[in-house]
Amino acid sequence: MSGKTLKTVNEAFQDEYPDDEISARQTIYRLATKFDETGSMEDAPRSGRPTSITTEENMELVSESYTLNPQKSQRRAAHDLDISRSSVRRIMKELNLKPYKPRLLQALNEDDPDRRLEFSQWVLDSIREDPIILDRILWTDEAIFQTNGRTNRHKGVVATLFVIVITLIYIYLKRAYSPSPGDLPGVKPHIFFGNLINSGIWTGESAFHQVLLDYQHHFGDKFQYWLGSHRCLVFCRIEHAQTIFADRRTFENSPLNHSNFDLFCPNSLVLLTGAKWKRHMRILLPMLKLAKIIGHLETIVQCADRFIDQNLHPGQIHRDLLSCCESLTMNVIGFVAFGCDFDIHANSQIKKAVHDFESYAMWLLPLPWIFRWLGKIYLKYNWKYQRASRLFHGLAQKLVEEEQNKQSEMENEPPKNLIAALVSSLNEEANDEQVSSGLTSAEIFDEILTMILFGYEGMPPALLWFIFFSSKNPQVQQKMKEELREHHLLMTNNLKCVPPLTANNLSSLTYCECVIKEVLRLAPVIEYTIRIATCDTIVDDVKIHRGQNVFIPLHNINTDARYWHHADPHQFVPERFLAEDKNHHPLAMIPFGGGHRACVGEKLAWFQLKTIIVRMMQR
Numbered sequence: 110m111s112g113k114t115l116k117t118v119n120e121a122f123q124d125e126y127p128d129d130e131i132s133a134r135q136t137i138y139r140l141a142t143k144f145d146e147t148g149s150m151e152d153a154p155r156s157g158r159p160t161s162i163t164t165e166e167n168m169e170l171v172s173e174s175y176t177l178n179p180q181k182s183q184r185r186a187a188h189d190l191d192i193s194r195s196s197v198r199r200i201m202k203e204l205n206l207k208p209y210k211p212r213l214l215q216a217l218n219e220d221d222p223d224r225r226l227e228f229s230q231w232v233l234d235s236i237r238e239d240p241i242i243l244d245r246i247l248w249t250d251e252a253i254f255q256t257n258g259r260t261n262r263h264k265g266v267v268a269t270l271f272v273i274v275i276t277l278i279y280i281y282l283k284r285a286y287s288p289s290p291g292d293l294p295g296v297k298p299h300i301f302f303g304n305l306i307n308s309g310i311w312t313g314e315s316a317f318h319q320v321l322l323d324y325q326h327h328f329g330d331k332f333q334y335w336l337g338s339h340r341c342l343v344f345c346r347i348e349h350a351q352t353i354f355a356d357r358r359t360f361e362n363s364p365l366n367h368s369n370f371d372l373f374c375p376n377s378l379v380l381l382t383g384a385k386w387k388r389h390m391r392i393l394l395p396m397l398k399l400a401k402i403i404g405h406l407e408t409i410v411q412c413a414d415r416f417i418d419q420n421l422h423p424g425q426i427h428r429d430l431l432s433c434c435e436s437l438t439m440n441v442i443g444f445v446a447f448g449c450d451f452d453i454h455a456n457s458q459i460k461k462a463v464h465d466f467e468s469y470a471m472w473l474l475p476l477p478w479i480f481r482w483l484g485k486i487y488l489k490y491n492w493k494y495q496r497a498s499r500l501f502h503g504l505a506q507k508l509v510e511e512e513q514n515k516q517s518e519m520e521n522e523p524p525k526n527l528i529a530a531l532v533s534s535l536n537e538e539a540n541d542e543q544v545s546s547g548l549t550s551a552e553i554f555d556e557i558l559t560m561i562l563f564g565y566e567g568m569p570p571a572l573l574w575f576i577f578f579s580s581k582n583p584q585v586q587q588k589m590k591e592e593l594r595e596h597h598l599l600m601t602n603n604l605k606c607v608p609p610l611t612a613n614n615l616s617s618l619t620y621c622e623c624v625i626k627e628v629l630r631l632a633p634v635i636e637y638t639i640r641i642a643t644c645d646t647i648v649d650d651v652k653i654h655r656g657q658n659v660f661i662p663l664h665n666i667n668t669d670a671r672y673w674h675h676a677d678p679h680q681f682v683p684e685r686f687l688a689e690d691k692n693h694h695p696l697a698m699i700p701f702g703g704g705h706r707a708c709v710g711e712k713l714a715w716f717q718l719k720t721i722i723v724r725m726m727q728r
């Protein structure tokens with residue numbers, strides 16, 4: 110080392126230890142001298158009592174070291190000067206040097222005091238003029254500026270991060286909701302609410318079926334509609350529906366169809382796909398076939414009679430006919446599916462519970478997934494919902510227990526109704542590997558609730574639409590009665606009782622059937638269905654990505670003039686099914702949807718509707 114300049118030594122040190130600070134000049138000289146004299150860097154063993162460390166020389170060294178670099182830490186100084194840390198601390202105390210941490214201070218410019226004074230004066234004047242002005246100022250606490258001039262840096266960082274995150278979310282949402290080239294036409298969506306607000310659905314200004322008809326009128330057969338935060342591709346032609354319904358591998362039931370329904374019934378058939386769905390269908394479908402339902406004809410007639418006796422007197426004014434139709438439908442489901450008299454009347458507990466359940470479901474359905482947990486919390490603390498939920502679980506439990514008792518008394522009898530089929534399928538070990546392994550008790554409970562809620566959904570509006578159309582078209586009522594008279598089914602004054610209905614005479618009533626078809630074709634009972642693409646695909650030159658929702662507007666197809674030739678398709682004309690439109694395309698009328706996820710209750714709904722309507726006309 111000797112013979113080299115300090116600069117060369119420093120450079121060599123820097124090359125070897127690039128992250129360390131260069132030692133003070135004195136330290137280097139001291140070390141060089143020690144090495145030349147002893148051939149080692151170690152201190153020579155000392156004899157006698159150790160000398161005090163706070164010598165003149167050390168104090169000078171410490172002082173010089175901190176003059177050169179005031180930001181140096183005590184640890185660093187101790188290392189450089191080869192003095193212990195406690196000695197450095199002691200020497201610094203003697204030198205009156207204090208350790209400190211740098212703090213950001215607010216710099217004051219020359220004119221700041223004047224400006225502050227001016228501002229303070231203005232505030233005082235304003236308070237004098239308007240004493241509540243301070244209440245109208247939004248004070249923020251992102252960073253507190255104190256009179257000593259120090260800024261809370263931590264809060265500043267949090268505020269900056271908050272602003273960055275919000276900006277990024279905003280940019281993401283802006284991009285997600287902006288149309289990209291090649292998109293189908295549609296109305297620009299609002300963030301989160303999509304087209305629900307600007308189409309008037311959310312505000313209740315427009316009906317969904319009308320909006321879908323208007324969009325088709327404006328944008329053609331393919332357009333996009335934002336259902337809340339979900340972009341749906343809407344396809345309005347029969348050919349589209351045919352492609353989508355037929356391809357069950359690519360298009361599955363969309364969770365959007367019944368979004369958030371899993372909050373109520375996580376094991377419901379309507380939410381399931383694949384092997385699980387098949388396992389549930391194996392139990393439910395046989396009980397909903399026409400052959401089984403025909404066996405309940407007498408029960409349905411009795412329910413219809415009860416409804417007519419209570420509600421349809423000549424001259425009676427109805428304020429809430431929908432509620433009466435709901436009671437009728439619920440009674441039918443109770444008897445047909447569960448062999449139980451639900452004893453539904455306007456104020457019955459079950460009906461109230463269904464209403465509570467549905468209104469909270471409806472409230473939650475349009476919410477995007479992001480708010481699901483909010484919905485869960487809301488439901489947890491909503492006592493009406495909790496009460497309805499308890500009632501349904503109690504009801505399901507009671508139905509299952511009663512059926513179990515019945516089955517233990519009559520062994521090996523084939524199930525007569527839905528609850529019998531469900532209970533005899535009970536198997537807590539049921540799994541999707543074995544499609545015929547039955548259902549667990551949790552799954553049975555959810556299916557009972559599904560049947561009550563779904564059996565209740567489409568029927569009452571369909572009945573109500575029949576009453577509406579037939580009252581607007583008395584000639585249709587006349588023709589129905591003539592047909593009944595021809596078949597000796599009309600109640601006349603000289604008959605003591607209403608002629609009995611059988612499956613045979615019901616099926617021979619062709620005109621009555623045309624009327625029901627026309628009601629289901631024209632009335633927007635369920636306006637649309639949604640499928641989700643399970644892989645990338647193309648429909649009519651439109652690229653559909655995996656996970657994309659595809660919308661089929663059932664009512665648009667049911668009333669499309671391209672498929673209906675006898676009279677205006679928006680008019681109620683049952684005769685069309687006897688004339689030009691007799692052989693209409695099977696998909697020109699799809700009130701129950703289509704494909705493998707079509708309505709499972711279709712046969713029950715048809716038979717029920719026909720029986721009740723014919724019974725009303727008979728009397």
Ligand code: HEM
Pocket residue numbers: 362378379380397559560563564565566567568571634635637638639700701702703704705706707708709710711713714
């Ligand atoms: C006039 C009365 C009814 C109408 C108009 C109707 C209509 C519909 C429609 C359009 C769908 C969607 C189909 C699709 O996505 O392609 C559906 C599904 C369903 N309906 Fe009905 N329905 C009626 C009555 C019933 C009844 C009485 C039941 C109960 C037994 C029922 C049970 C169901 C179930 C469980 C589903 C879901 C099927 C699945 O996801 O696989 N429906 N209904």
